[in-house]
Amino acid sequence: MKRMILAAAVLCALPMMAMADDDEAAEGAEMGLAGLLSATNRAELPPLTLSAGQPIAAAPLKLKSGTYYTLEIEADGSQELALEGSGFFRAIWVNEVVIEGIEVRPLGIDSIEFDEAGSAEMSFIAIKPGSYFLKVPGSTGDSQQVEIVIE
Structure with a gap:
């Protein structure tokens, strides 16, 4: 026994x-106690700019799956412009979108639209590897979109 x-x-x-x-x-x-959300797992991306006739980004964005990113989107108010990219938004987990100090924690995003000058900051974790685009709806030019690759 x-x-x-x-x-x-x-x-x-x-x-x-x-x-x-x-x-x-x-x-x-x-990695800290917060895991994926810890300070050692964070990276900032170059800002995206929404301006009539101007490129959104200087180069494609390369992200690493599992990394926490902060992305600033700035609009100069020259035209009502939006960014859409449902494929990209489904490949990430959005922590929050901050607009003029107001924090929004959405379950999902399809697009972000600026009716006037302003900025929005989005924090997220890249999840699903692949090649995605954020683009101005209805546009056809290469400068009106940014390629985002999640490795």
């Missing part, structure tokens, strides 16, 4: 020992 109790105690302790090894491995990954 004592042997069975001792064997049961050892079997119960094995998962705890494995978890201790996982904790040590996680420390080596340098």
Whole structure:
């Protein structure tokens, strides 16, 4: 009977020992207690600019899956403009969109439209690898879209 109790105690302790090894491995990954939302996992992207006849971005954006990003979108008010990209918005988890100090935590986004000059800041985690676009609706020019690649 004592042997069975001792064997049961050892079997119960094995998962705890494995978890201790996982904790040590996680420390080596340098990610804080907040995991994906920790400060060591954050990156800022160059701002996107909405202006009549001007390119949205200087170059395509390359993102890494699992990284927390902040993206500033600025509109100069020269024209009512929007950015759409349902494929991209479905490939990320949006933490929040901040517009004039108001934080919005949406379940999903299809597009962001500016009726006048202003800015919006979006924070998100890139999830699904692939090639996506954000573009001005109805436009056909390459400068009116930005390619976003999630690796």
